[in-house]
Amino acid sequence: MPASLRILFLGDVIGHPGRQALRRFMPGLVERLSPDLVVANGENAAGGSGITADVARELFAYAHILTSGNHVWDKKESLPYLDAEPRLLRPANYPPTNPGRGVGFYESPAGWTAAVVNLQGRVFMEPLDCPFRVADALLESVRARTPVIVVDFHAEATSEKQALGWHLDGRVSAVIGTHTHVPTADERILPGGTAFITDVGMAGARNSVIGIKPEQAIEKFLTGRPQRFEPQKGGLFLSAVYIEIDAATGRALSIVREVITEEEEGD
Numbered sequence: 001m002p003a004s005l006r007i008l009f010l011g012d013v014i015g016h017p018g019r020q021a022l023r024r025f026m027p028g029l030v031e032r033l034s035p036d037l038v039v040a041n042g043e044n045a046a047g048g049s050g051i052t053a054d055v056a057r058e059l060f061a062y063a064h065i066l067t068s069g070n071h072v073w074d075k076k077e078s079l080p081y082l083d084a085e086p087r088l089l090r091p092a093n094y095p096p097t098n099p100g101r102g103v104g105f106y107e108s109p110a111g112w113t114a115a116v117v118n119l120q121g122r123v124f125m126e127p128l129d130c131p132f133r134v135a136d137a138l139l140e141s142v143r144a145r146t147p148v149i150v151v152d153f154h155a156e157a158t159s160e161k162q163a164l165g166w167h168l169d170g171r172v173s174a175v176i177g178t179h180t181h182v183p184t185a186d187e188r189i190l191p192g193g194t195a196f197i198t199d200v201g202m203a204g205a206r207n208s209v210i211g212i213k214p215e216q217a218i219e220k221f222l223t224g225r226p227q228r229f230e231p232q233k234g235g236l237f238l239s240a241v242y243i244e245i246d247a248a249t250g251r252a253l254s255i256v257r258e259v260i261t262e263e264e265e266g267d
């Protein structure tokens with residue numbers, strides 16, 4: 001077993017442009033960083049909303065484990081896939097009657113195991129089960145298998161995300177925020193040894209409103225009516241964090257933001 005594990009965590013992959021960004025940028029990132037484990041949030045990977053089995057298979061070329069969030073339910077036809085594919089997670093604090101699971105384990109060919117836990121916030125979002133208490137309930141059995149635990153906290157409010165980071169500090173290796181699609185500049189190691197960032201951002205088109213065509217977002221704000229949202233194309237962008245973890249203790253050693261932007265191409 002290596003002394004430390006290198007984990008690359010990618011924020012929400014937005015539609016076809018997001019998958020293009022992975023195709024374009026991942027070979028160079030993998031060559032430079034040699035991650036032992038790649039995690040990506042796939043909740044918007046199919047047309048900007050939801051995920052299908054075909055799209056998930058495409059993402060598994062780059063990521064060992066896929067997390068998700070509130071949009072994971074959008075493609076109704078793929079709900080059975082959530083039960084069938086243990087590498088695709090949905091937030092653990094949705095009512096347990098839902099398909100899928102919120103905890104995944106990656107067993108490396110080298111013999112080490114890492115756990116990924118997916119949770120969702122409740123502030124300005126669906127009133128799910130309490131993510132803090134669900135995390136408390138889950139962690140004992142997860143820690144019995146491995147101290148290397150990465151949490152994707154899919155949430156809107158910065159306060160809720162930072163609070164969960166502090167709540168889990170010293171008990172998990174990393175708490176990585178997703179959902180807002182905008183990377184924050186607060187990556188750090190908390191005193192107990194947990195790597196934290198409020199939001200890791202996204203992969204998709206940079207000349208967009210959180211991945212969506214700006215004119216559609218503007219129309220929604222101008223009219224107050226629901227609009228059709230489509231992923232913006234062009235100007236590819238990918239943001240991620242790269243975390244080193246002590247394999248024996250699960251403590252994070254470092255967390256670094258990785259942001260790659262394609263030169264402006266026009267659209």
Ligand SMILES: [Fe+2]
Nearest residue numbers: 012043044179
């Ligand atoms: Fe998202």
Ligand SMILES: [Fe+2]
Nearest residue numbers: 069070071179
């Ligand atoms: Fe989301």
